[in-house]
Each structure stands twice: as structure tokens, then as C-alpha cells.
Amino acid sequence: MGLITIAKTISRNVFGGPATRRYPAEPAKRYDLTRGRLVFEPENCRLCRICMLRCPTQAIVVERKERTWEIDHFRCITCGNCVDLCPANVLHLEPVYREPEADRPAKEFHRIPEPPPENADAGCETPGV
Amino acid sequence: MSKQIVIPFGPQHPVLPEPIHLDLVMEDERVVEALPSIGYVHRGLEKLVEKRDFRDFVYIAERICGICSFIHGMTYCHAVEGVMDLPVPPRANYLRTVWSELSRLHSHLLWLGLMADAMGFESLFMQSWRLREHVLDDMEETTGNRVIQGSCKVGGVRRDISDAKLREIADGLEELRPQLEDLRDVFVRDSSVRHRLGGLGTLTEQQAWELGAVGPVLRACGVANDIRQTGYAAYDELDFTPAVETAGDCWARTAVRAEELFTSIDLIQQAAEKIPEGPIEVKVTGNPKGEFYARSEQPRGEVIHYVKANGTKNLVRFRVRTPTFSNIAPLVVSMKGIELADVPVVVLSIDPCIGCAER
Numbered sequence A: 001m002g003l004i005t006i007a008k009t010i011s012r013n014v015f016g017g018p019a020t021r022r023y024p025a026e027p028a029k030r031y032d033l034t035r036g037r038l039v040f041e042p043e044n045c046r047l048c049r050i051c052m053l054r055c056p057t058q059a060i061v062v063e064r065k066e067r068t069w070e071i072d073h074f075r076c077i078t079c080g081n082c083v084d085l086c087p088a089n090v091l092h093l094e095p096v097y098r099e100p101e102a103d104r105p106a107k108e109f110h111r112i113p114e115p116p117p118e119n120a121d122a123g124c125e126t127p128g129v
Numbered sequence B: 001m002s003k004q005i006v007i008p009f010g011p012q013h014p015v016l017p018e019p020i021h022l023d024l025v026m027e028d029e030r031v032v033e034a035l036p037s038i039g040y041v042h043r044g045l046e047k048l049v050e051k052r053d054f055r056d057f058v059y060i061a062e063r064i065c066g067i068c069s070f071i072h073g074m075t076y077c078h079a080v081e082g083v084m085d086l087p088v089p090p091r092a093n094y095l096r097t098v099w100s101e102l103s104r105l106h107s108h109l110l111w112l113g114l115m116a117d118a119m120g121f122e123s124l125f126m127q128s129w130r131l132r133e134h135v136l137d138d139m140e141e142t143t144g145n146r147v148i149q150g151s152c153k154v155g156g157v158r159r160d161i162s163d164a165k166l167r168e169i170a171d172g173l174e175e176l177r178p179q180l181e182d183l184r185d186v187f188v189r190d191s192s193v194r195h196r197l198g199g200l201g202t203l204t205e206q207q208a209w210e211l212g213a214v215g216p217v218l219r220a221c222g223v224a225n226d227i228r229q230t231g232y233a234a235y236d237e238l239d240f241t242p243a244v245e246t247a248g249d250c251w252a253r254t255a256v257r258a259e260e261l262f263t264s265i266d267l268i269q270q271a272a273e274k275i276p277e278g279p280i281e282v283k284v285t286g287n288p289k290g291e292f293y294a295r296s297e298q299p300r301g302e303v304i305h306y307v308k309a310n311g312t313k314n315l316v317r318f319r320v321r322t323p324t325f326s327n328i329a330p331l332v333v334s335m336k337g338i339e340l341a342d343v344p345v346v347v348l349s350i351d352p353c354i355g356c357a358e359r
Helices: A001-013 A048-052 A080-085 B057-062 B069-084 B090-120 B123-141 B163-189 B191-197 B206-211 B249-275 B323-334 B339-350 B354-358
Strands: A036-041 A062-063 A069-071 A091-094 A107-109 B004-009 B021-026 B031-036 B289-298 B301-310 B315-321
Touching: A001 B163, A048 A062, A048 A069, A048 A080, A048 B057, A062 A080, A062 B163, A062 B206, A107 B323, B004 B339, B021 B339, B031 B057, B031 B354, B057 B315, B069 B289, B069 B315, B090 B123, B090 B249, B090 B339, B123 B163, B163 B191, B163 B249, B191 B249, B191 B339, B249 B339, B289 B323, B301 B323, B323 B339, B323 B354
Parallel strands: none
Antiparallel strands: A036 A091, A062 A069, A069 A107, B004 B021, B021 B031, B289 B301, B301 B315
């Protein structure tokens, strides 16, 4: 029994090809749902602060007065909680991971553009947090 | 009586994936007593529950462990749902069961590889981890991450798996079965493995029961104790028999885990056939008030999550009793009388997860 098992394993290893990928010559395996990196689109942000208040690691800081949105990527665990909760759908996850970074803190900073005058007072409430 | 000396084992040791320290009181080459000390990776996650919304804490509860993460998140959700008396939809319960069993598969394959590595069987280690990749791919494809899945939430699950995809996973595992059987045969029947693990770190059924052993350590001593039999999630609608061995040694623990691979595959295949249509979550309104005690079966044994809430969005108390913590006392007893060279294998045989044990 032992010899047969060994022969099977050896033949699988010799003729079956490598179990790993030749990354980076071949692209890394990824799926549509892979939680790679968090992407923020500042144009439609309503500054409701849900992402900041519900982030389990407190990686996001939103300042309403200064109209800024900031994330510390070293704190972010890409759980996707903010993506699920964002009422304006300005956050989404991409399946590609962020590039390695050496500088600490790895912060990403956005200034939210002023809304057009007719929408100036719309959507600035923080619904049911 | 020869002179006794104390040899420190750990917290950094090649066989240990995580830090635990043992003071080994030795007489020549034999261990007379082992004194464990833990506390190297304490993170204060239980205290953090007072600062986070109970709905968001599931992501932190998942990070108690880097291997059996999904089951920690699920047990936390069970506890909060128990406090709030939330009816979880049947489909969500089935999906939780599927992900739990995928977690168990990958955790056992990881451990079998580590065990092979600890006893010096390098190629078996590689074979185990190669097969584990298939399971991790299934998890990433359905949840978005290989290990920390983040797919459980209070009131249900965050993502659905289509029936076609579930059948594909079940069929993929069926294709994997012959390779897993080959792997199991090497662990269970190979003479060098039996020689290395047999009769090592033996516990009797009485000792294991009295010392509070859980999971495969207890089942390897002949006690058919499996928390999945209590019927949480969808386990009450699925048919399975816990794997049991009677020898109580390192070999028996390995055999139990190797056999559980097939129990998990059977459970996933049954779930893929029986899964009902319907919603995957219920809306959570209000805050929890009260206390609840949730139990579930981790790959390492029984885990208990206790939560206490006072009607605010932050819980008052969160307490976890992890399987590794329960298994440290049986480990210390089973180490008495073994040789120093066997210590790494016996320590690994309980599948120590110190990140869990210290939180």
C-alpha cells in the first residue's frame, strides 16, 4: 500500500505541473468578491460620517466643517462595513491589493467638493447610526 | 533520584506558530512537570466591546483567531441574536454551516501539515497545504477573503452563495476526496508516522473528561462529544457522526482530525442539497438587553461566547472561553514522563492557538 501511495504522489508531482503560479509573470489569482483595497470617490460624498462612526478600527476621519475625508490604510482591515453602509455609494472595494508602502502613516486624504447650490442642504444628516 | 533542571520551552520555538511558554522540569531526558505561562499576545479584545457598536464588533470577534475566524464571528452573532431573540433565516443558517465546515477543513489541513512538519515529514506537510489551497480558493470566491472571511453579521450573513456555486463547491470537494483519502491513509497507517506519534502524550478518557479537554483532544480519548450535535445553525437538519478514537495519544488526535475532513465534506454536500430558498438576513432594530451564552464547535473544540447587554449600542461584557485554553490543562498532564525530544510534537497535538487563548 505504501509503495502505491508513494508512486501515485510522485507521478502526480512530476506530471501534474506546479501547484503554485509563476507570479509576477502570471497574474495573481483573484475573484470578483476579493476584498483588495478600499476606493473612495469624493464627488458624491454627503459627509454623513456613517463610515467614520461605524468603522471597527476607526481608520476613517471625516471633518464636516473642513469638508475632508481621510483614511489610514494601516488601520483599515478592508472588512467592507463602510461599503455596505454608505448611503451615497461612494465607497467600494476593488479586488486588487494596494501597493506596498514604507511610509507610516499610510494616509489617503480627500477634500470633498462643494455641492451645487440647489443641493447645498441635501443629505447632510446622519441617518440612523 | 537524579538532579532536576528547568528548561524553558518557548515562547519562540520553531514548532510553535504562536507564543506559549513552558517551564519544563526535567530529570535527565524526561519531563517531570510542565508549567505553562501565557500572556504574550494579549490584545484586550474583550474590553474593546465597550467601545464599539455591537453590530460592528463581529469584525473584531472574527479577528480573535486567524485560523478559525469565521466560527468566532458566527458564535458572537449567535450570542447577540440570542439576547435580541432574532430569528435567523434558514438559508443564512445553512450558509453559516457551509462556511464553518470550510473553515474546519482548512484549519485541519493546516494543522495536519504543521504536525507533519513537527515530526519531520516535510513532503507530507507540503501535500497537506497544497490541498488546503483548494478550500481557501472556495472561501475567497464566496466571501472575498481567504481566511478572515467577514461574511457573518448579526441577523444573518452578508453574502449569498448561489445554488449552482454551492453544487460546484460540493463537486469540487468530491474531486478532492481521493487525494484527501491518500493523505489520511499516510497519517493513519504509515508505519513511521505511527511509530512517531503512537503512545505519545497519552490521556485516559477519565483524565480528559475531568481536566476539561474539548474537541479532537477529548474525542481522541473515546468521548463522542461534539457541540455540533446540539444543533446550532443548520446542524440539527444535517446528519453526521463525530469521529472518535480511543487511544488518547498524539496518533489518535491526528486520526480524529484526518477523519473529520470527510465529516466536513459530507456536511457541506448535504447542506448544498438541502439549502432552502429565502432571505439571508433579518433587519436588526433596537439594541440588545440581557445576557446569552453561545456555544459552538471550533476545529479545536468547544468555544463559548458570553455577552451581556444593557440596552445601549455597546455591550457591557463579552467573554470568550476558547478551546486552546481548555486544552492547556490536559496538555500539561499528558506531558508528564515524555522525553524532551517529544515535547514539540505533544504541544502541537492539541492544535494550540494562542491568539485565541489570550485574545
